[in-house]
Amino acid sequence: MxxxxxxxxxxxxxxxxxxxxxxxxxxxxxxxxxxxxxxxxxxxxxxxxxxxxxxxxxxxxxxxxxxxxxxxxxxxxxxxxxxxxxxxxxxxxxxxxxxxxxxxxxxxxxxxxxxxxxxxxxxxxxxxxxxxxxxxxxxxxxxxxxxxxxxxxxxxxxxxxxxxxxxxxxxxxxxxxxxxxxxxxxxxxLKANSTFRQGKGNFKKIKVTDITATTESFDANHPLYNKNIVFTGELKAFDRRDAMQTVVNLGGKIKSGVSGTTDYLVVGKQDNKVVGESGMSSKERKAYEFIEKGKDLKILNEEDFKLIIGEHSSVNS
CATH class of the missing domain: 3.30.420.10 (Ribonuclease H-like superfamily/Ribonuclease H)
Structure with missing residues (x-):
């Protein structure tokens, strides 16, 4: 062969x-x-x-x-x-x-x-x-x-x-x-790994560029419309990809990192082996720094996120 x-x-x-x-x-x-x-x-x-x-x-x-x-x-x-x-x-x-x-x-x-x-x-x-x-x-x-x-x-x-x-x-x-x-x-x-992405929380990393809207009709009055949303941590109630898909179907924009243009940071459960004893990821720390500088950036926990997406969520069905 x-x-x-x-x-x-x-x-x-x-x-x-x-x-x-x-x-x-x-x-x-x-x-x-x-x-x-x-x-x-x-x-x-x-x-x-x-x-x-x-x-x-x-x-x-x-x-x-x-x-x-x-x-x-x-x-x-x-x-x-x-x-x-x-x-x-x-x-x-x-x-x-x-x-x-x-x-x-x-x-x-x-x-x-x-x-x-x-x-x-x-x-x-x-x-x-x-x-x-x-x-x-x-x-x-x-x-x-x-x-x-x-x-x-x-x-x-x-x-x-x-x-x-x-x-x-x-x-x-x-x-x-x-x-x-x-x-x-x-x-x-071979120097073999023994675990797969230990502590990462996600089996396969999701590229934000892979998430595109499956609808052409958006509600311009929805709080996520035309907003920049970043995710950090593991969501327990639903799949990360499904959550991202819901956001873009509401007209939101998924971003990979927190910046001065971020509108919402959705925070899931963090792995202390990765983020340390503080339990706070680098994205969350950066978000608080922007808030202290007067940026209008909102930090949402999983329940807050679930409420804000409301009945539009495919992950709630």
Whole structure:
């Protein structure tokens, strides 16, 4: 094989909690085989925020094989003969290494590559984002079922194939010879993370530019109309993305940071491991500084926010 592309999805913040795995096999720039596994994590704890992203629930994995059974079936693919490629490889390789450690397996010796620098060489200077969604769109690759492990592994494989074809190389091997600056790393030397974005509170970071209005009719009298709104902390009653969508559908503008033009700061629950003993984020501290300078900036807790959006909220339905 030229290479295999893999993608893991996890059940919770611990990186040994793999709940699905997709593997795609590529030979002579063609996908020749695929495998998909649902996996029962070491503990049956499914974080609902993670479940919202990949769509896997406890009922789907409670009778699935554990990682040790899956590894016994696939381990012989992970050797020096095959490159293993993943999009944002640090994450997937960390999941693999944590799972192997949890089940006391000897670490296999193979080399892995991230598809981000691979695809960057094929579209250098274009300024596109690093996400799998943005990269596949750039190359005209259909990404169906994003965050399904097999769909993402297939998209990663197709992204690498398109990159090789764009530069008119014969294989991943000649591509790497052409671009020797692409990092090829040893799995046994990986410094693996053990948790996923510890203390961040959100599974996937939401880009404010991704939130656009789904209506063209706005109430100009609504208190959020044409106002700049910033969020900080974790909202308990509803999903952050849904809350942001409600704001823009009311004519509001979502901003990523507090500034002199901010009208509202919505404050959720903070993680003291991140913000410290004060329990106050840097956004909230900055907001109070602006208020002390006489800026008309309002700080809303979750209940205040719920009241101000009123009956317009999709998250209340």
């Amino acid at each position: 030229d290479f295999i592309a893999i993608d893991f999805e996890i059940a919770n913040n611990k990186l040994d909690s793999a709940c699905s795995l997709g593997i795609v096999f590529v030979q002579e720039k063609k996908i020749i085989d695929e495998k998909y596994f649902l996996i029962q994590p070491p503990t049956l704890v499914m974080d609902p925020d993670f479940s919202k992203v990949h769509g896997i629930n406890l009922v789907d994995i409670k009778d699935a094989p554990k990682f040790d059974k899956v590894w016994n079936e696939i381990s012989y693919y992970f050797n020096k003969e095959n490159y293993v490629i993943a999009h944002n490889a640090q994450f997937d390789m960390s999941v693999l290494k944590n799972c192997l450690t949890t089940y006391s397996f000897e670490l296999p010796e193979f080399n892995y590559i991230c598809s981000i620098p691979i695809s960057t060489r094929a579209c250098r200077g274009e300024g596109i984002g690093n996400s799998l969604k943005e990269r596949t769109k750039r190359f005209g690759i259909t990404l169906n079922g994003h965050h399904n492990a097999l769909s993402d592994a297939r998209a990663c494989a197709e992204l690498v194939i398109k990159s090789i074809e764009t530069k008119r190389r014969r294989s991943i091997h000649t591509y790497l010879s052409t671009f020797p600056s692409i990092p090829v790393r040893s799995f046994t030397e």
